[in-house]
Amino acid sequence: MDIVLFTGRFACGIMGLSLRYRFVILSMTEPSKQSRTRPAGFWLRLYATLIDLTTITSVVVLAADISASFEFYIPQEVTILIFYTLYSAASLACGGRTLGKWICGIKVNRCNGNSVGTAASVIRALVVAISLCLVGLPFLFVAFRRQKRGFHDLLSGTTLRDMSVQEWICHLGRSSPAI
Numbered sequence: 001m002d003i004v005l006f007t008g009r010f011a012c013g014i015m016g017l018s019l020r021y022r023f024v025i026l027s028m029t030e031p032s033k034q035s036r037t038r039p040a041g042f043w044l045r046l047y048a049t050l051i052d053l054t055t056i057t058s059v060v061v062l063a064a065d066i067s068a069s070f071e072f073y074i075p076q077e078v079t080i081l082i083f084y085t086l087y088s089a090a091s092l093a094c095g096g097r098t099l100g101k102w103i104c105g106i107k108v109n110r111c112n113g114n115s116v117g118t119a120a121s122v123i124r125a126l127v128v129a130i131s132l133c134l135v136g137l138p139f140l141f142v143a144f145r146r147q148k149r150g151f152h153d154l155l156s157g158t159t160l161r162d163m164s165v166q167e168w169i170c171h172l173g174r175s176s177p178a179i
Contacts, residue, residue, distance in 0.1 A: 040104075
């Protein structure tokens with residue numbers, strides 16, 4: 001991304017007024033190789049997961065409240081885990097990102113840069129579900145690795161990349177999350 005900053009001073013003869021100006025021009029060129037390979041960090045991944053879990057939890061709790069009025073019980077904890085696993089697998093298979101990942105500007109790819117297939121997204125979603133059952137402790141593995149890949153990424157052959165600001169802005173209007 002090319003950022004050009006122009007600064008200057010404009011002087012007006014009337015009453016000795018001077019005006020300073022500054023222009024910033026962003027050039028939307030092809031992102032560099034470095035921005036394509038930068039892994040998404042632990043905190044960014046955590047925020048994306050929390051957005052996804054909050055969304056799924058809201059829907060499941062609303063459905064449970066509606067079903068309770070008809071005297072039908074839905075176990076919320078198990079239902080949230082099942083729906084999150086299905087939602088994550090379907091979203092990653094279709095677009096490589098969930099709603100939370102889309103908002104945070106990260107995308108799941110294969111290690112070779114290709115898009116995530118159905119098998120890899122299902123494996124990844126199942127291992128994430130198992131990690132959530134273990135109180136999320138396996139996710140801490142991401143924080144201490146240089147490549148920022150967790151067990152679910154290693155087993156499914158995926159990696160999360162942090163899109164550059166330029167790439168994220170370009171894709172923000174063009175692509176929507178696969179929900």
